[in-house]
Amino acid sequence: MAEILPVDEALEPALALLEAGEVVALPTETVYGLAADATNGEAVARIFEVKGRPRFNPLIAHVSSMEMAEKIAVFDPASRLLAHGFWPGPLTMVLPLREGHGIHALVSAGLDTVALRMPRGFARDLVGRLGRPLAAPSANSSGRISPTNAAAVEADLGGRIKLVVDGGATPVGLESTIVKVTPEAPRILRPGGVTAEEIEMALGVKVIRGGAAGIEAPGMLTSHYAPRARIRLNATDVADGEALLAYGPTRAAGAEEAVAVLNLSENARPREAAANLYAYLQELDRSGARMIAVEPIPEEGLCEAVNDRLRRAAAPRANPSAHT
Structure with a gap:
């Protein structure tokens, strides 16, 4: 260790x-x-x-x-x-x-x-x-x-x-x-x-x-920043067995039935959401849920970067069981 x-x-x-x-x-x-x-x-x-x-x-x-x-x-x-x-x-x-x-x-x-x-x-x-x-x-x-x-x-x-x-x-x-x-x-x-x-x-x-063509810099791979659980974006409801990554004061339908719920920012503050994103994804990943539903997050300020990471985390994976 x-x-x-x-x-x-x-x-x-x-x-x-x-x-x-x-x-x-x-x-x-x-x-x-x-x-x-x-x-x-x-x-x-x-x-x-x-x-x-x-x-x-x-x-x-x-x-x-x-x-x-x-x-x-x-x-x-x-x-x-x-x-x-x-x-x-x-x-x-x-x-x-x-x-x-x-x-x-x-x-x-x-x-x-x-x-x-x-x-x-x-x-x-x-x-x-x-x-x-x-x-x-x-x-x-x-x-x-x-x-x-x-x-x-x-x-x-x-x-x-x-x-x-x-x-x-x-x-x-x-x-x-x-x-x-x-x-x-x-x-x-x-x-x-x-x-x-x-x-x-x-x-x-x-x-x-966006870049002109190909990989010009780190962090440009389509699938990246991903937990083991699947990610479902722009969720307005929570399905059975899903965890919920929330944003702001209003909850998706069925949130009370989620395996676990964490809110990136109760007051919809982009900097708070950015600071919490990876730690909250890791915690929800440990909840045992096979899917993490993510509430809609507006494309403003640092939330543009938050949404970029979430889209890459949600992208199809060549080998879903791999850890790399």
């Missing part, structure tokens, strides 16, 4: 493991990440092995400063403006790789671009001490629910890793927004902890949603 250490005791042990080419599970403001030295191919390969993640799916490289970021990628004026406005924070940018960048090809999945983010808190401190970027997807088996606390990481990956750094519950609770600045407009490849409206306000232009 993995050792669990609080953040105020974990910096040196985590640094030693990373220097040795191991992986470490650590908190960020979004979700818990499974980190390895992004310049070490064997270390990055361990991320894919631990998660059971497809190697065509790129990873985010986490930096501690603009100086480090500029050595890895080429920033245009709009991307630099976004970095100034939202770093450190829950925004990832897909940028052209700079010559001599040092990032291993497994991180970029062979693309000529890289997804970069500057996190807050412990993760940023650790990158700064290491002096090299950290590749860090969510610390869970591939395709499953992202963890927002150390216990969820240990329950899933504890038998496969050596250390989980415990920073408590993550404040944002959803992965970062991924944006790519293109000649026509900024493209949001994955909605997340920074809203489309915030990006539009920072740049003064409308954003486009």
